Amino acid sequence: MSTIQEIQKEIIEDFAMFDDWIQKYEYLIDLGKELSPIDEKYKTEDNLIRGCQSRVWLHAEHTDGKIIYTADSDAIMSKGIVAILINVLSGQAPSEIATAKLDFINKIGLKEQLSPTRANGLVSMIKQMKLYALAFNN
Amino acid sequence: MLDISKIRKQFPILSRKVNGQDLVYFDNGATTQKPQAVIDSESNYYQNENSNVHRGVHFLSGLATDKFEETRNTIQAFIGAKHSHEIIFTKGTTDSINLVANGFRTLFKKGDEIIITELEHHSNIVPWQMCCEQSEATLKVIPLLDNGELDMNEFNNLLSESTKLVAVSHISNALGTINDIEEIIEKSHKIGAKVLIDGAQAASHVSINMQELNADFYCFSSHKMFGPTGVGVLYGKEEILNELSPYQGGGEMIKEVSFSGTTYAELPHKFEAGTPNIAGVIAFKSAIDFITNLGVETIAKYEDELLQYVTSEILKIEGVKIYGTAKNKSAILSFNIEGLHPYDIGMIVDKMGIAIRTGHHCAQPIMEKFNIPGTARISLAIYNTKEEIDLCINAIKKAKLMLS
Structure with a gap:
């Protein structure tokens, strides 16, 4: 399994191939469509991430020293964003996730590409994923 | 043309x-853009006229006060109010509604009813929930029909002798529905209830005349009508505004202050505690002029x-x-x-x-x-x-x- 740093590097390389926002958005939309479905029983009020303007559900499970995240959203762009984060963080150890520096976000222009409210959603998603990691780490 | x-x-x-x-x-329902005249007016105030209003004896204070009051008079004419002191400057529509809802907290009691509608903006829902919490009055809601109009039959059913106030938007910000506020006002008045109209989406889009409309309160925001942010208006009928207790205490709103008791200033100052958004109010006149000219x-x-x-x-x-x-x-x-x-x-x-x-x-x-x-x-x-x-x-x- 690649490390968080290695996966980030790959994503940065992927995004470097895109010329404009349309291609970036289309890529996010594709990622959203490809995201493995979350078990319906985890789409609860409790699993909703606060701070997102669309509904984003995130579930985390701790098995064999690794965290497996699953997520869903009713908006496809949000789903694409959470899919990228899952690609980077899911399957890693809690301690790795809790201390991960996610610098790919700025390098692929995600933050500037996304509207401010959406960027807030992104921040909330990362915060929630790290909170799970901290909880499982203890 | x-x-x-x-x-x-x-x-x-x-x-x-x-x-x-x-x-x-x-996205004009959220806020409109500002014409050059409004921008110039706000900037000119800080460059040439800045001074506090209603306080000083000096030249600039007099000038700022005159221009501030000129906006009040312009609004009075714009909305056809009977008196200029029925125009209260606030921070915006939300502030205006809160001012009224706060004033009624002590006047309403258990068994009284407030009617709002299903299509209100949160700022015309939450202040009334808070008012009900303190006064123990009950909140009733006029439901929506599928086309976004209010169910006026249900409104007729909800109206009763217990109804003390009806708060309804003139135009729905989410659906665009122009509500039949004339009918709502007439029917509410028949049973003795007061009516507050949230006019945030209406004031620059439909013509309004307070004396013809006969609303007890009408609220709107400058920034949704080409004016600066942070300025709003509460229109209220003189006799009802006199009954309401002040919203905030401070400078400007007092007549005499002593530790044995304070008496309040006359309208409109009773509701305008503290230094207002002078630049914004002055520039608001340019926005009204822009609308009136068109x-x-x-x-x-x-x-x-x-x-x-x-x-x-x-x-x-x-x-x-x-x-x-x-x-x-x-x-x-x-x-x-x-x-x-x-x-x-x-x-x-x-x-x-x-x-x-x-x-x-x-x-x-x-x-x-x-x-x-x-x-x-x-x-x-x-x-x-x-x-x-x-x-x-x-x-x-x-x-x-x-x-x-």
């Missing part, structure tokens, strides 16, 4: 680019033309559903496209320079009624054009293509 290109030239922001594209600003009727007629156009164009897109199809509608178009989330649409058209609003529009009960997470909303103003609508429709089509 209305020359829209001439009007557009008065708004410097309309010539800027967004994401490399010409800005198409269709004529509210002219604005309404042109906006309606745009609304008809955007409605017919958007319905050509497959899967579009419009929320709010009232007979009497303002230039607000709320819609969704089957299978797509409004945020996805909003984000993609933003990339093409088009500013629309997506979400619940601070009116969650409406979204609940239609069982949707939100809508995409196009809200138009006098400076918008059919060419801009074409750009927006094309952008929406492109978004649909990308998302499907």
Whole structure:
């Protein structure tokens, strides 16, 4: 399994191939469509991430020293964003996730590409994923 | 003949680019852009006139006070109020409604009823919930019909001798419905209830006259009518404003202060504690002048033309559903496209320079009624054009293509 740093590097390389926002958005939309479905029983009020303007559900499970995240959203762009984060963080150890520096976000222009409210959603998603990691780490 | 290109030239922001594209600003329900005259007026105040109002004996204070009061008189004329002291300056519509709701907390009691509607903005819901919490009055809600009009039969059923106040928006910010406030006011008055109208979406789009309308309170915001942010108006009938206790204590609102007791100033100062947004109030006059020069009727007629156009164009897109199809509608178009989330649409058209609003529009009960997470909303103003609508429709089509 690649490390968080290695996966980030790959994503940065992927995004470097895109010329404009349309291609970036289309890529996010594709990622959203490809995201493995979350078990319906985890789409609860409790699993909703606060701070997102669309509904984003995130579930985390701790098995064999690794965290497996699953997520869903009713908006496809949000789903694409959470899919990228899952690609980077899911399957890693809690301690790795809790201390991960996610610098790919700025390098692929995600933050500037996304509207401010959406960027807030992104921040909330990362915060929630790290909170799970901290909880499982203890 | 209305020359829209001439009007557009008065708004410097309309010539800027967004994401490399010409800005198409269709979020006027949230706030309108400002004409040069308003920007100049605000800046001129700080450059040449800055001083506190109603306090000093010196030249500048007198000048600032005169100009501040000139706006009050302009608004009095604009809304046809009987007295200028019935015009209270606030921070905005939300502040105006809170002022009234706060004043009634001590006047209402258990068994009294307040009626609001299902299509209110949160700022015309929450203050009344808070008022009910303290006064133990009960909140009743007029439901919506499927076309976005109020269920007036249900309103008639809800009205009773217990009804003390009816608070309703003139125009729905989320659906564009123009409510029949004349009927609501007349019927409420018959049983002795007071009426507050949230006019935030109406004041620059339909002509209003307080003495003809006979509303007890009417609230609106400067920033939704080409004026600065942070300035609002509460119109209230003199005799009722006199009954309400002050909202905030401080300077300006007092007659005499001593530790044995304080007496309050006369209207309007009783409700204007502290230093107001002087620059904003003064510049607000330029915004009203802008509206008056064009004529509210002219604005309404042109906006309606745009609304008809955007409605017919958007319905050509497959899967579009419009929320709010009232007979009497303002230039607000709320819609969704089957299978797509409004945020996805909003984000993609933003990339093409088009500013629309997506979400619940601070009116969650409406979204609940239609069982949707939100809508995409196009809200138009006098400076918008059919060419801009074409750009927006094309952008929406492109978004649909990308998302499907």
